[in-house]
Amino acid sequence: MALMQIAEPDEARAHRPRRRAIGIDLGTTNSLVGTVRDDGIAIVLPDADGRTLVPSIVHYGASGVAAGYDAVAAQTADPQNTIVSVKRLMGRGLSDLADARRFPYRFVDAPGMVRIGTRDGEKSPVEVSADILRALRERAEIALGGPVDAAVVTVPAYFDDAQRQATKDAARLAGLPVLRLLNEPTAAAVAYGLDHGIEGTYAVYDLGGGTFDISILRLTRGVFEVLATNGDSALGGDDFDHRVFCWILEAAKVSPPSPEDTRLLLLRAREAKEMLTGHEAAPIVATLSTGQRIDLSLTAAMFSEITRTLIEKTLAPTRRALRDAGLEPTDLDGVVLVGGATRMREVRRAVAGFFGQAPLTNLNPDEVVALGAAMQANALAGNRGRDDDWLLLDVIPLSLGLETIGGLAEKIVPRNATLPVTRAQDFTTWRDGQTAMAIHVVQGERERVDDCRSLARFELRGIPPMVAGAARIRVTFQVDADGLLSVSAREQETGVEASIAVKPSYGLSDDEIARMLRDSFEHAANDMAARALAEARVEADHVAMATQGALASDGDLLAADERTAIDAALARVRSARDGADAAAVRRAVEDLNRATIEFATRRMDRGVRQALAGRAIDTLA
Amino acid sequence: MAITITESAARHVASQLARRGKGIGLRLGVRTSGCSGLAYKLEFADELKPEDVAFEAHGVTVVVDPKSLPYLEGTELDFAREGLNEGFKFRNPNVKDECGCGESFNI
Numbered sequence: 001m002a003l004m005q006i007a008e009p010d011e012a013r014a015h016r017p018r019r020r021a022i023g024i025d026l027g028t029t030n031s032l033v034g035t036v037r038d039d040g041i042a043i044v045l046p047d048a049d050g051r052t053l054v055p056s057i058v059h060y061g062a063s064g065v066a067a068g069y070d071a072v073a074a075q076t077a078d079p080q081n082t083i084v085s086v087k088r089l090m091g092r093g094l095s096d097l098a099d100a101r102r103f104p105y106r107f108v109d110a111p112g113m114v115r116i117g118t119r120d121g122e123k124s125p126v127e128v129s130a131d132i133l134r135a136l137r138e139r140a141e142i143a144l145g146g147p148v149d150a151a152v153v154t155v156p157a158y159f160d161d162a163q164r165q166a167t168k169d170a171a172r173l174a175g176l177p178v179l180r181l182l183n184e185p186t187a188a189a190v191a192y193g194l195d196h197g198i199e200g201t202y203a204v205y206d207l208g209g210g211t212f213d214i215s216i217l218r219l220t221r222g223v224f225e226v227l228a229t230n231g232d233s234a235l236g237g238d239d240f241d242h243r244v245f246c247w248i249l250e251a252a253k254v255s256p257p258s259p260e261d262t263r264l265l266l267l268r269a270r271e272a273k274e275m276l277t278g279h280e281a282a283p284i285v286a287t288l289s290t291g292q293r294i295d296l297s298l299t300a301a302m303f304s305e306i307t308r309t310l311i312e313k314t315l316a317p318t319r320r321a322l323r324d325a326g327l328e329p330t331d332l333d334g335v336v337l338v339g340g341a342t343r344m345r346e347v348r349r350a351v352a353g354f355f356g357q358a359p360l361t362n363l364n365p366d367e368v369v370a371l372g373a374a375m376q377a378n379a380l381a382g383n384r385g386r387d388d389d390w391l392l393l394d395v396i397p398l399s400l401g402l403e404t405i406g407g408l409a410e411k412i413v414p415r416n417a418t419l420p421v422t423r424a425q426d427f428t429t430w431r432d433g434q435t436a437m438a439i440h441v442v443q444g445e446r447e448r449v450d451d452c453r454s455l456a457r458f459e460l461r462g463i464p465p466m467v468a469g470a471a472r473i474r475v476t477f478q479v480d481a482d483g484l485l486s487v488s489a490r491e492q493e494t495g496v497e498a499s500i501a502v503k504p505s506y507g508l509s510d511d512e513i514a515r516m517l518r519d520s521f522e523h524a525a526n527d528m529a530a531r532a533l534a535e536a537r538v539e540a541d542h543v544a545m546a547t548q549g550a551l552a553s554d555g556d557l558l559a560a561d562e563r564t565a566i567d568a569a570l571a572r573v574r575s576a577r578d579g580a581d582a583a584a585v586r587r588a589v590e591d592l593n594r595a596t597i598e599f600a601t602r603r604m605d606r607g608v609r610q611a612l613a614g615r616a617i618d619t620l621a
Numbered sequence: 622m623a624i625t626i627t628e629s630a631a632r633h634v635a636s637q638l639a640r641r642g643k644g645i646g647l648r649l650g651v652r653t654s655g656c657s658g659l660a661y662k663l664e665f666a667d668e669l670k671p672e673d674v675a676f677e678a679h680g681v682t683v684v685v686d687p688k689s690l691p692y693l694e695g696t697e698l699d700f701a702r703e704g705l706n707e708g709f710k711f712r713n714p715n716v717k718d719e720c721g722c723g724e725s726f727n728i
Contacts, residue, residue, distance in 0.1 A: 003701060003708025006637055006647065009664045445688070521672055521687045528691040 019149035021381035022140045023187070023373025024176075026129065026153055026167065028087040029209035029236075031056050032367060033136040034374030035144060036383065042191065042371040044364075045143045052367065054139070058083045058131045060120035067135040079104045081119045085210070086132075088233075089114055089125040090170075091163035113166065126170045133174035150381035151176040152373045157183040157215045157229045179380045185215035186224045187372030188338045192360050194219060200333035201227070203321075205351055205359065207314060208339040210236040214318045216325040216332075228324035230317035235310070237273075237341030243306045244269035244298065248284055252294045261288045272298050277343045304346050311350045318354065335359040340366045400477055400485060403440035403449040405430055406534035412477045415445060424476040426492075431545075433465040437473060441487050441500070446519065447527035448534070460489040462496040529582065536585035540577040543589050544570060547596060550603060557602045569595040624649065624676050624683055624693055630700040630709060631679030638665065638681075645669060646682030649698065649711075650689035659692065661711050 018038065022045075025032045030053040034044045044052045051069065059071035059082045066074070074082040083105070089097070094109040106117035115122040133153075140148055153171050155164055164181050171178040182190075185204035189195065194202055199220050206213040213231040217224050245266050248254070257265060268284050275282035276298065284296040322329060335355050341347065342365045351359050363371065401411035404427070413423050429437065437460045444452030463471050472492040479485045488499035547570055555563065569592040576588035626634070626647075638644050650662035666684045669675060674690055676683040685693060696713040 003703060003706050003710055004661065004663045005708050006634070007662075007664045009648065009667055524688050525691045 018383050019381040020140075020144045020146055021150040021374070021377035021383060022136075022144075022148055022152075023182075023370055023375065023377045024133065024136055024151060024153045024171075025184070025187070025367075025370035025373060026087065026133065026155075026170075027056055027208065027369075028085050028211055029056055030054065030366075031132055031136060032370035033140050034367065034370035035140065036374050036378035042374045042378075044367045044370050044374075045139055047139055054132065054135055056084065056087065056132050058086070058128050060118040060123070062119065065120065065131055067131045080106065083116060083118070083123070083128045086125050086128040089116075090129065091159075091166040092125070126166050126173060129167065129170035130173035133171055133176060137174055137176055148176060150179045150377050152180050152182050152187075152377035152380065153178055154182050154184045154187045154369050154373050156213060157185050157226045158213075158231075179377060182373055182376055183215070183224070183226060184213070184338070184369050185217055185226070185229075185336070187369045187376065188336045189217055189219070189224060189372065190375055191363055191368045191372035192334075192336055194334060194336075195224070197333075201325075201327065201331060203318070203332050203335045203355065204338060205314070205318070205335060205342065205347075206231075206338035207341040207347060208236050209341070210234070210238055212236060212314050212317065214314070214321045216321050216327065227327075228321040230321035230324070232313060232317055235313055237339070239310055240273055240307050240341065240344065241266055241270045243310065244273055244303070247298070247302070247306050248294065248296060251296055252292070254288070254292065254294070258289055261290075264288070265294075268294075273303070273344070276300050276303050277345060300345070307344075307346055311346055314347075315350065315354055329355045332357070336368070337361050337365050338368050398443050398453075399445055400441065400443050400455075400479070401452075402475060402487075403442060406538040407449045408447060408531060408534050409442050409444065409449045409452050412475065413479060422476060422478045424474050427473045427475055428469050429463065429466065429471040429473075430468055432468050434468065434471070435463045435465055436461045437463065437489065439475065439487065439489050439498075439500075441485075446523065447531045451519070451523070451527075455485070456487070456500050458487075458489075458498055458500040460491065460496065460498040462494065463491050464494055533580060533582040533585070536582045536589070537577050540573050540585050540589050543592055544573050544577070547592060550596075550599065554599075554603045554606065557606065558599060562599065566592075566595050566599065624685060624690075624696050624698070626676075626678040626681060626683055626698040627700065628679050630698050631681040633700045633709075634681045641665060643667065646675070646684055647698075648684045648686075649693060649696075650686055651692045662689070663709055 021035065023034045023042075025034075032044050032052055032054065034042055036042045046052045047054075047069075054068040055072050057068065057071040057075060059066045059074035059078065061074060061078065061081065071082060075084060085103075090113075092114055093111075094107055094114045097107075097114065108115040108117055108122055110122075110124070113124055113126070115124050116128070117123075137148060137151075151171065153167060153176070155167050159167070168178055168181060184206065188204050188206070189202055194200065197219060199218070202217045202219070204213075204215045204217060206215070211231065211233050212235040213229065215229045216227040218227050219225075245262075248265055248269060249257070254261075254265075264286055265288075268286050272282040272284050279300070281297050281299045284294060284298055286294045288294065332355055335351060335357065337348070337351065337359045342351075342359075342361075348359060348361065399411040399415045400413040401409045404410045410425070412425055413421055427437070439458055439460060440449065440454065441456040442449050442452040443455050446452050460473065463473070473489055474492055475487065475489045477485065477487050486499060486501040488497060490497045547566065551558075551563075551566070558566070569588070573585075573588040573592050576585045579585070634647050638646070644665040644667055646666045648662070648664045648666035650664075651659045652662055666682070669684060670686070672687050673684050674687060676685070683698070692715060693711075693713065694715065696711055696715075699710045699712055701707065701710045
């Protein structure tokens with residue numbers, strides 16, 4: 001045998017170039033895009049001015065489409081053509097929108113999803129979202145130096161199929177290869193590395209600019225399950241600003257202010273709120289258009305008091321979510337804070353008090369969802385090494401393969417291969433003139449197909465007739481990130497193709513998977529014997545078939561006693577073949593081979609004579 | 622019966638492991654491929670999986686997964702020089718025949 005060198009484990013992966021993978025937090029108010037750097041650190045990508053957020057605003061202006069900061073100004077100047085909070089419209093028909101009048105848009109009812117009349121024509125929420133995603137994609141491409149190979153986009157845990165499909169369509173429209181949609185709370189948990197634990201129950205408290213979401217997640221063997229979600233779609237950081245604004249009006253005795261003064265005071269209110277996350281008091285100084293000068297100091301204690309009811313409003317949905325999940329606040333193994341508004345000390349205190357433990361806060365709460373999405377995208381794109389912990393969700397629990405001659409299972413995708421994965425292998429025909437091939441897709445670790453689980457069968461037809469072994473049939477197994485397996489077979493010469501899609505994990509419980517694995521270890525020796533027998537039988541059939549064919553065409557070359565001997569050897573092969581003794585089958589085949597040596601020589605001579613017959617000597621160089 | 626490794630093979634494994642700077646030993650196995658059915662796997666081992674079987678020989682740990690074990694029972698891993706080439710060689714008593722390229726074998 002050839003001399004071998006020691007290989008690196010999993011060498012193929014090490015040499016694969018890194019793929020550009022991004023995670024996108026497509027928010028109601030703001031969106032972000034993140035990636036995992038070569039050193040394994042997840043970051044959020046800023047624009048040229050260092051801003052990480054992209055306002056989820058699209059302006060269809062006279063001079064073209066603008067998204068993000070470029071569209072912010074148009075919000076007041078051209079409200080009908082400036083779309084904000086489009087996320088609330090995703091996958092929604094006009095009849096679903098109880099609050100349609102709150103939006104300043106010209107809604108057009110359309111089947112499936114509402115559309116918005118703009119200067120640029122009617123836009124569906126999918127198209128508007130695509131414009132936001134396109135801005136994020138362009139930012140990522142500049143930062144990563146090339147086209148994005150893989151993207152994960154987050155959606156709220158409560159999004160239904162229509163909303164998820166709409167989000168996926170928007171990403172496709174924006175030219176993003178979406179590997180998966182990820183629940184926002186799951187992304188936050190991933191960012192905190194909670195997926196590295198074995199199991200646990202976590203709360204994700206997400207207080208954003210205008211919405212509040214609480215999700216209860218359970219991690220079991222690397223798979224996050226959303227146990228319950230709740231929230232308030234009209235409660236967020238903006239409401240806190242508004243409370244401070246009202247306090248200013250009262251404390252400074254301001255008569256109803258003009259719209260400009262309102263905006264100014266709201267800005268001061270927000271600044272004061274942000275300052276109070278690290279200080280005991282915040283100054284509020286402003287000069288109004290009326291000439292009135294405001295000079296106040298908001299103490300932390302006062303801020304807590306005026307916002308207490310808002311905090312309390314977040315705890316009610318939290319209690320409901322816990323009740324839906326059948327849990328007590330103290331049952332949780334961790335609490336994750338998401339959203340800029342969770343920087344407020346009042347929120348942190350309230351959350352800590354409610355759950356009886358300090359929440360996880362060391363990541364930027366604005367970025368945590370995008371960071372988790374980026375980590376997931378990076379893992380799905382296959383950029384992580386084998387040393388890393390993988391989400392079990394993202395590996396194949398049992399090998400996938402197909403049945404080959406003799407009832408043996410040939411594994412194509414090995415167990416624990418990370419998703420998505422594509423593997424191909426070439427097969428050939430077994431019989432002369434074979435024009436079809438039955439493909440039987442199986443799952444399991446055992447050698448024999450009967451011991452594996454059958455997933456699907458299909459046939460490749462239209463293979464041109466060739467001698468056995470000449471056809472090249474490439475069978476490709478592809479498993480996408482959602483665990484969907486598709487198998488295709490293609491004859492390379494003619495291009496005839498057949499394929500099928502299957503759900504490989506369908507109907508297999510964890511226990512079944514564990515049992516199938518254990519069986520494969522325990523039965524290793526039996527399996528080897530079974531493999532030996534099956535291989536011997538294949539060989540026996542092959543030799544018997546060849547002998548049969550030779551006897552039919554050239555039987556006249558044999559004397560009667562020679563013919564009897566070969567027939568007897570052939571009969572012994574056939575009877576041994578049906579027995580269970582691999583060695584006996586092999587011996588019978590060897591006997592038959594020996595019995596036919598002389599016959600084979602004569603056939604060869606005849607073949608050569610026939611080939612030469614009728615040709616002039618000089619053409620035989 | 623077990624899997625063994627000659628002293629000269631062990632010496633080479635140990636020195637390659639030392640040069641590599643990490644790894645707990647050597648992983649042997651078989652995989653279905655090649656033109657004749659099965660092919661050997663010869664890799665550095667970075668971890669011992671719970672189902673693995675480990676052998677100790679001349680100070681080197683040899684790790685084999687349970688699925689490969691029956692195919693490798695009695696195998697001796699040797700280090701050989703053939704002309705200008707040197708490398709590892711499996712002496713496997715289970716092998717029935719090998720394919721022409723020496724990549725794969727049958728049992």
